[in-house]
Amino acid sequence: MTATLIDLDKFRATPLASDPYDHLVVPGFIQAAARDAIHQDYPQVDKPGSHPLPELRFGPVFQKLMEEIQGPEMTRAFEEKFGIDLTGHPTMVTVRGMARAKDGQIHTDSKTKLITVLIYMNPSWESSDGRLRLLRTPDSLENPVVEVPPDEGTLLAFRNGPTAWHGHTSVEGPRRAIQLNWVTDEGVVRREQFRHGISSKVKKLLSFG
Template sequence: MGYINIDKLSAARLESDPFDYVVIPEFLGSETIRKINDTYPKIVQGGSYPIESLSTGMLIKNVIDELNDEPFAKAIGEKFNVDLAGKPKLFSLRGWLRAKDGQIHTDSKDKIITVLLYLNDGWAPQGGRLRLLRDGKNLENFTVEVPPDNGTLLAFRRSDHSWHGHYPYEGQRRTLQMNWMVSENKAGLHAFRHKVSAAVKGLSSN
C-alpha cells in the first residue's frame, strides 16, 4: 500500500523566496495520519530520535520505507535540480517541543536537502508553526508559515541563507525529519548523536 503522494510532489511549485522550498499539504492522507498516531512512539522529551528506536508495527516505519525508496529521491532531485544519487540519508523523529526549540537557524552545512513531514492531527497553537525567513534575526520577516499538521510536507535546499524558525511552544508536536547528507561520515556523526540522545532519554511505544 502506498502512503506518500509523489504525484503531489511532482506537481507542486518550487518557490525561491526566500530560498528554494516546496510545501505540500496532505502529502499523507488523514487516515494514514490517524494510523501513524495510533502507533507512534511515546516521546515526552525534546530532541531528535533515530528511527532504529522504532518497534515493529509502527506505521511510521512503512512511511519511512517509502521515503527511503528511489521514486521519492528521484522526485526530490528533479524538483530541486540536484543529483542525490548515492547521497546518504538520515531520518529522525521528534515528538515533543521544548520552549527553547525553534530558534532561528539555517541547518548545518552537512545537509543538502531537508524534508519535514508533519504528523499532527490539526494544529491550533500559534507557536510551533515553522516560518521561512528572509534574515537570521526576525521571525516577523517571513515569506511563509507552515502549520505542522495533517501530513504536510516541507522540503527545502540548505544554504547559508535558509533561515527558519518558529515561536515557542511546549508540548507534543510530532515530526519526521529526513536529510540528504554531503557524506557518509557526516550522516554517521549525526546518527550517532541521535542514538546517544535517545539512549539517555529513553524511547518507548504508546
C-alpha cells in the same frame, strides 16, 4: 488503508518556490486514509529533541512510511524538483514528539545536509506558535516569507544553504515531526546518529534524576 502512504503526484504538481530560498509546502502529502494508522504506529517519543530512527520502536505502518520516504521513487521526485543529483547521498531520519520552550530558535541546518524534509503529524494544530517560519535574515522571527502550520500530513522541503534561515515561536507540548535529510556521505549519518543517540540517552537519564 491506502496502498501508498504518500502522494508523490501532489508533490510533483506543487511548484518549487524560490523566496526566500528553494522550498515547497505540500499539505496532504501523507494520504488521509493512512494517517490514523501512522499515528497508532508512531514511535513513543515523550522527550524533546531529535531521536534517530534506529533507536526507536514503532509499528509496521510507520515502518512502511519510512521505506517510502527513503525509497527510489521519492528520491527521483526530489532530484527532479530541486534539480539535484542525489546519487551517492544517503538519507537520514530523525523523529520528534515533544517541543520544549527553547526549540525553534533561528538557525540554518548543517552544511552536510543537502535537502531538509519535514513531515508533520499533528491533528488540528490551532496554536499560533510552533509554526515553522522561513526567513530572509537571522535577525527576527517577525515578517516571515512563509509560515507553515505543523498539520498532520503536511510536507515542507527546502534546499539547505548558508542563508536558509528558519525557526518558530516558542511552544511546549506534543509536536510530532519526521525529519528526512539527504546528506553528503555515510560518515555524516554515523556521526549524527551517534550524536543524537547520546543526547537522547542523557535526556532519559536526567528524567530519572
